Amino acid sequence: MIIGSRCKTWPNFITSKNVSSNMKTSVLFVLAIFTLGVFTVNYAYAAPGIEISGYKTNINPSDSILIVGTAEGITSYKRVNLSVYDPTGKLIYSPNLMVSGDGSFNYLIHPTLPSFKSGAYKVVASHPDLQQTSEFTFTVGGAVSAPTPTPKQPAKITLEHVITGGTLLDVMADEQAKSLVLGIASTGDGQIVVDLPREILDARLGGCTGDDDSLFVLVDGEEESFEETKDANMRQVTINFAGGTEEIEIIGTCVVPEFGAIASVIMIIAIAGVIMISAKSKFGMPKL
Template sequence: MKSHLTVFALTAILIVSIGMAPAFGQLTNESIVVTTDKASYSEGETIVITGEVRDLYSGTPISVIVKAPNGNLVSIAQIDVGADKKFSTEMTAGGALMKSEGAYIVTAQYGTVNRSAETTFEFGGAAATVTPPEEDESMVSDTMVSMGDGNGSIGYEITGGQLLSITPDVDANSLIVGIDATSDGSLTLTIPRSVADALLETGEDDEFFVLVDGEEVDFSEDVSSTDRTLTIAFQAGAEEIEIIGTFVVPEFGTIAAMILAVAIVSIIAVSAKSRLSIMPRY
């Protein structure tokens, strides 16, 4: 009888132990929990991350790690656990590292990987950034265009359209004039020599080179000691007039170099022939 009672007691202990094992394992898995205040966020919203630990370890902070859908690190923070065994932190949805739409993973780790928990939240993606167009360097009034930065003003008259802007192209030694030509018309520009000019190496005036939508056109010009006034005709639909001042076209530079080389060779040849002709013959 006693042996039967012993077997029964051992069996009861074994059953109780087996029944308690899952409960103990569940407690181990819940040594730390983490959650967010919402399931999804839009750009600019505040994400509140909170959690709680089962056991308090003095001097050990919580590491809260947020990763993007592609696995890239978005943020990491070290948070102290309160005396009530709870922790909390906040972050703003969006930013340079948080642009993609999708599920983001929040991992809270308390000392070791065995004491960690995860949760997720959805992010709607960063809004497309629209960059406003840069303002023209010129300010256009009814009769004048200010080049800005104290670079002077250009007077103008236009028929058949509207002058939109004048922008200097320093590299090309030119002025780019934007127009809206509603019909055939003409544009007269009074350009101070301090703004743009076309000069020969001798200092004398050279001609400007004028293009309307990339095509060379004829123009009339009046010249003074301080200004050069150009009148340029255009057709309906024209959008851009380029006025090119003192410069060297690459093709012209090459031809000029070839002509100079031929001239030098010719001079050398003539000089050599002249020296030979004056040498005494024996």
């Protein structure tokens, strides 16, 4: 009887209240394990680190470039440092940047005055909480276009000459080509005889010194033969031209580049010499 009584009372330990309590405890335990697992995964995903990149890798000297980056696992109030080095390794910018709530940051790099130098630039991002850094390199190519200089107007000069079949309009000195360009208004086939003082145009093997060299003549861009007589101070050329000719160019190795005060004196001396020579010639040479 005693044993039976005990058998009847044993199930009293397993009541609905106890079962309900045990289930609640189990559910809470499972939820705790799941939550811990989630936080563990999230922490592993957001590992500490920093990374930067740029919107371009090649820019012109006058361009700006935007650098963007992210930093994870850092103290929010501490700033990211961005160091920018030019192609020589010189530090040109070093801003400290605030990091937003999502871990992002950015910085617009403007050209150094007057512009970026050509070459490779290195950008390094760092943070006090992180041992690692991140680097980005961009290249500046080309050069800033310099203002186009205003072409120097050719010097206009006067030469003693005789012309048939047209009119000599002007004579311009081309310093770069070492030549004199004669503008012609031709009325038909003709000929021009021109006195060239050596102080104005000459042809020598050493440029402006040395033994005499040959002149070169172009008539409307085409090579033309000519006759020449010369002495120590003057070269006289005789050039034939066809009707319709507009330009005769006499090319040497040395031409007076500027016709300022000194050149004016030379011109006066040269003209005086021409007058003396002309007086002995069979014909007078009218001035332009």
